[in-house]
Amino acid sequence: MQKSLHLDPNKCTGCLQCEMACAWENHRSFTTAKSRIKVFAFHHEGRFVPYTCTQCDEAWCVLACPVDAIRLDPATGAKIVLEPTCVGCKVCTIACPFGTINYVASTGKVQKCDLCGDHGPACEKACPTGAITYVDADWTGLGKMRQWAGKTDTNPATV
Amino acid sequence: MRHVIIGSGPAGVVAAETLRKADPAAEITLLCGEAGPPYARMAIPYLLKGQIDEGGTHLRKDADHYGRLRIQLVQAHAQAVDTGARTVTLGGGSLLPYDRLLIATGSRPSLEQIPGIGLPGVHACWTLADARTILAKAKPGTCIVQMGAGFVGCIIMEGLLSRGVDLTILVRSGYMVRRMMNPTASGLIRKWCEAKGVRILTHTQPQGITAEGGALQVALADGHILPADLYLSAVGVDPNLEFLAGSGIAIGKGILVDANLQSNVSGVYAAGDVAEATDCLTGRRQLNAIQPNAVEQGRIAALNMAGRSARFKGSFVFNVLTTLGLASSSFGEWQGASGGESAEVLDASRYRYLNLQFEDDRLVGANTVGFSDHIGAFRGLIEGRVRLGKWKQRLREDPTQIMQAYLAAAHSVA
Structure with missing residues (x-):
């Protein structure tokens, strides 16, 4: 059974431990701006919403990449960016209707959540409140996300 | 079933791959207009910079990719299509028969009409x-x-x-x-x-x-x-359509296609820069020469060619550009919809700018400069026709709240 990140805004306090863990994991830096998971603050509502790639089946980023730099990691189901192959053209960043693949100026490449490979997501380990959990894919809100994706998808049929 | 795809850009290559998945027994021939493996024109700027070599421009990196998928690459230019006999005439006059045909011939640079345009240099x-x-x-x-x-x-x-x-x-x-x-x-x-x-x-x-x-x-x-x-x-660029003269395939600015990306001729499909499909924002037919549109149309055309009904729900124009390191993007009706409202924020000294265009409480267009985080959400909001509700006013006050608006309005998480 493949696992997915389950993000629960009701449990998020906006502490940004996840962003720091992600930035450290991927950039050996605590610069949260470089994190692949982002916590969005809703000041009117007093609410924090953690958000990152859902590793969707449609994978607009994979389809749109002109140089085959985004591949499926068969072990985790993550769509991962091959940095040496990515040219930094940013086509994937406009193709993904979720806004979860982003250009990083300091590397000249794009980045997205890769679920941290075989050792499991660093954000989940860092989250002190259980707002981020790594669970069997069927347990997450993935179905809900996909349902929404269907509204923007040009065609829900996959092969 | 014999599938012939004319054109080996992103639309043609994705179509060939999709056909193979959908129809394991099909014969698939991909006509390539240029020598060498299919490549991405989008990668040429990075070749000029010296960041990659020519291999870095290839659409697929595995040398055996096409062979493994039994996609036959043929270097040839299509000279004509006989839709009655179901053949493509290749350079030299040989005929290539097809059961289903995809035209994905892309664009070529427009030629300036000035004296000396043919000079060396x-x-x-x-x-x-x-x-x-x-x-x-x-x-x-x-x-x-x-x-x-x-x-x-x-x-x-x-x-x-x-x-x-x-x-x-x-x-x-x-x-x-x-x-x-x-x-x-x-x-x-x-x-x-x-x-x-x-x-x-x-x-x-x-x-x-x-x-x-x-x-x-x-x-x-x-x-x-x-x-x-x-x-x-x-x-600018023009679609490669001349070889279709006399074929009976209906052409406006491009090949007129229906929601299955089929032309007026049964069994003949079009995808990418040459396809004149319906814009999901304006409802009008138009050419849409952008990479995400090309690959999505290639995929959907191929599913239909393989006998699986798949509908193209329309696309709209959006693009991302890097000019000497300055990122910018453009989405939909960035000029504004008639009777619509707008919001913008400009920090000229830091080369940062956002322009948002609304119609009712929906986002219909945007421009960004120096702003590249989460820009895919602009597509999600516009293509999804997401009602912004109270977030429209918040965006008019602060356009940088675009991700909060997207999460709240599209995902109902706030």
Whole structure:
């Protein structure tokens, strides 16, 4: 059974431990701006919403990449960016209707959540409140996300 | 079932791959107009910069990719299509029979109609062969005059400047990338380029080009003569459709296709730059020569060719551009919808700008400059026709709250 990140805004306090863990994991830096998971603050509502790639089946980023730099990691189901192959053209960043693949100026490449490979997501380990959990894919809100994706998808049929 | 795909750009390659998954027994022939493996024109700017080699431009990196999928690559130009006999005439006159045909022949650079456009030293920057020529000729101090500052004209500048050339850009209108950017965004891009040492001449176009002692002379309307070692012509693109004359395939600006991406002729489909499909925002048919559209149409056309009904729900125009390191993007009705409202925020000294356009409580268009985080959400909001509710007013007050608006309105998480 493949696992997915389950993000629960009701449990998020906006502490940004996840962003720091992600930035450290991927950039050996605590610069949260470089994190692949982002916590969005809703000041009117007093609410924090953690958000990152859902590793969707449609994978607009994979389809749109002109140089085959985004591949499926068969072990985790993550769509991962091959940095040496990515040219930094940013086509994937406009193709993904979720806004979860982003250009990083300091590397000249794009980045997205890769679920941290075989050792499991660093954000989940860092989250002190259980707002981020790594669970069997069927347990997450993935179905809900996909349902929404269907509204923007040009065609829900996959092969 | 014999599937023939004319054109090996992103639309054609994705179509061939999709066909293989959907129909394991099919015969798939992919006609390639150029020598070598299928490649991405989007990668050429990075080849010019020296960031990648030619292999880095290839659409698929595994040398055996097409062989493994039993996709037969044939280097040939289609000369004609006989829709009655279901054959494609190749150069040399040989006939290639098909049961299902996909036309994905893409675009080619528009040709400027001025004297001297055929001279040696005058080039487009479109193919790998063009890139090789430019790489051979563009040396430190080489004087380049480039006509055009659209998407291609802008995206190749970094590669050219990285070679130490002296670059002058001629712009017919008053604005760079005027088909993608509003005047404010365009002005920021111009200022950025000029700060990087590029000379930009707006309201300028050449009257003719002559060759004098190994160099070119570019004559302007005001009588000025610009000397040039190299003249690059980047005035837009036109779809490759001429070979379809007399085929009975209905053509407007492009090949007119239905929601299955089928033309008026049964069994003949089109995808990518040549397909004139319905825009999901305006409801009007239009060409949409962008990479995400090409691959999505390639996928959907292929599913239909394989007998699986799949509908193309329409697309809209959006694009992302990097000009000498400055990122910008353009979505949908960035000019504004009639009766709609807008919001913008500008920080000119830091080259940052957002322009949002609304119709009722939906986002219908946007421009960004110097702002590249989460820009895919603009597509999600616009294509999903997401009702913003109270978030429209919040965005009018602070356009940078776009991700909060997206999460709240599209995902109901706040």
